Amino acid sequence: MSIAMDRALMALSLEEEEEEPFTMPDRLGFTSVEENRLSLMGRTLNPECQRMSGLITTMPRKWQKEGKVRGIALSQERFQFIFNTEHDLLDVLEKGVQTFNEWPMVLERWVENPPEDYLQYFPLWVRISHIPEEYYTIEALTTLGDMIGKVRVVAFDPLKPVTQPYIRVQVIFNVANPLRMARVINRKGGKSATIHFDYEQVQKRCFTCKRLNHEKTICPIEVRKRQAEAQARRNKAKMVAPPTPVTLTKDDPLFGILDESQVGLDPLSGRPKIAKEVLQEMRRYMVANTGEDRAIKMDRVRSTVREAESDPRAQRTVLRLEVPPIVTSDLNRGKDLVFDYGDKGQKKVSFELNEKPEKLMAGAIKAFKPQFVSSDPILGIGHSDASNVASVQRSYSDSPTVFQIGSMEPGSSGTITRKQYVRRRPPKGIRKAAALALMDQSQEDVEDRREGKQEVGSKKRKKMESGTGGRSTPKAQCLTTIPSEGLSKDQ
Known part of the structure; x- marks a missing residue:
């Protein structure tokens, strides 16, 4: 085994071997072109503030398309959303600018062969x-x-x-x-x-x-x-700006016919003043043998470009090959909110402890004050007993510096004090005296009832037997019994 291993190591070359690229099979089931036709491709503009995992789970809920679309994270800044229907896809596209975590992102419909400026x-x-x-x-x-x-x-x-x-x-x-x-x-x-x-x-x-x-x-x-x-x-030299690129070189057929300012970038919009296709057709016209003099061609190209530059619509449609804008009478078409982040909304609150130092001592003194509330006034010293002393001691022990079992509970901002239920009950001596007084009162009522005295406030009324307007008691009256007289004469 060791000899075979040595031979394999000796056969290895120090130079990196070039591997041939792997070709994926062109078969049904290997590509998802049909599924991608109902999908949107997107790109986040600020990946540091836009987490891809949160974007995939949040955007369907924000679009109100839960269960109708699923997202795929392709990279840290590119993603894809596949819709079930064409209506939902167009509904999302018509919403305009889409934002996640308050930063915008670019959305475009999926194409099989995307151009160079795709998702731009x-x-x-x-x-x-x-x-x-x-x-x-x-x-x-x-x-x-x-x-x-x-x-x-x-x-x-x-x-x-x-x-x-x-x-x-x-x-x-x-x-x-x-x-x-x-x-x-x-x-x-x-x-x-x-x-x-x-x-x-x-x-x-x-x-x-x-x-x-x-x-x-x-x-x-x-x-x-x-x-x-x-x-x-550090007294270093400043950076020199790079030279502006030249569009018309000496070997260009349009060199000397058009100025560099006519074919460069428009500083107002940042787009070329003349499209590449238009410049290519001008070059073909100058090189082609049409039987015309070169001076006539040069004058014709110059006059045509000059006339197009004087008209904004011709400059947009003829020189830049742009589609003219749509003019609509609906002034509120696609209207949405404008977010203002001016100085008015940037009010910061300072939480420094040195701002109001007098509140620290005042808050501590206020929190340490004992609170003693009695449900009934103390009638005399003779009624007080151990329960009263315990209740007073309990009231003075309810302070933030004394720990009690069940007095604290965890919270989102730390340990907080739990609100305990305090039973408001009179002392034991007062309760016993009230019970004895109640028993004496009940005994007197029983004796009075036995002697036949009229009860004050009683709901019972005597039966009124005489008079047409008399009232009968609610007690049911006894019915008289009919004697049995035997069978009828017919029987």
Whole structure:
């Protein structure tokens, strides 16, 4: 056995052997594609504050779908919910932003081949306020909504009165972007205005960078600020910002035709100003041999892009290939709450002992005061006995510094004093005297009853035999007996 083991060890190679990947069988029962068609895929934005075990058990109850959906924890931040019916799945999707432990999460319907930006966007209702009066148009409101995300629904009807100080717009929001609270815009005549944004169903966010994936204490901006302060103390050089990427290179057919500012990212929305598909078609047009002069092609491309940039609707549909937003007259469509976490609700209560030190001594003195309550006044010293002394001693022993069996019981906040039932009973001497007096009174009543005296307060009444208005006693009267006279003559 040892020789065979030695040969096996000598045959081993020090180099790591490459293992071939295992191929799963493509058979019925190995995949759950049909079951996944009625499922939602999700991702938590702040896994440190959103435990996956609690999410799987809490969300069906929050959706009111207990017994109609089951959850699967795929990783620390990804999960899946499989529904029994299509109606329940669509009902959850129409609720808008979903939150767990006051932090939002992303939900999308399952697809067999997910794109690159899967679980990166979710629909969000935004309330735009402080809008100048000349911008209450659908085009202007859509442009203001594009500052937050891709506008899908505009809840505005120009023919109806606006009774609310805001306009609601639904956008497709990228969870990697911050939630802008305000934005300054330039108006006609050199004036400026500040537009405010409020978000429905969004509860918690970072109060420094306004993002949805971390707390303020671990915000990268706060961490970078602390690092910068440490570097300043150590006299270190500041970090140089990386150069901006270049889209049009020298070998690009569109180089020299379009400017870099026309094809770069839009600083307002963070999306490309011209879609990749449109740029690719422009390159094909410049390279293709159509019999036209290159100068004519260059002028045609420039004029087309310039005309599309001047029109916001053409810029959105032609250059960026985006679907125009839906305009609805239902101003309260999908309306929900806006959570406010301002300074008004952040009132903290201090529990320091040094705040009111006089309460400690006053509370101890108040708790030590004995309480002696007698049910009946003590008539005389002669009636007092050992029971009275014991009751007085018992009242003085009821203090927080004296331990008694059954006087304490455990509680959620520690050991608390149990409320005992105190029997209120007069002393033994008074009880004996009252009993003797009662016996003497009963004997006198018996003697009076024997002598034929009228009882005071008695309910018994004498029988009134004479008179038509007399009353009979409740005692039943004796009936007379009919004598037997024998059989009748007929018999």
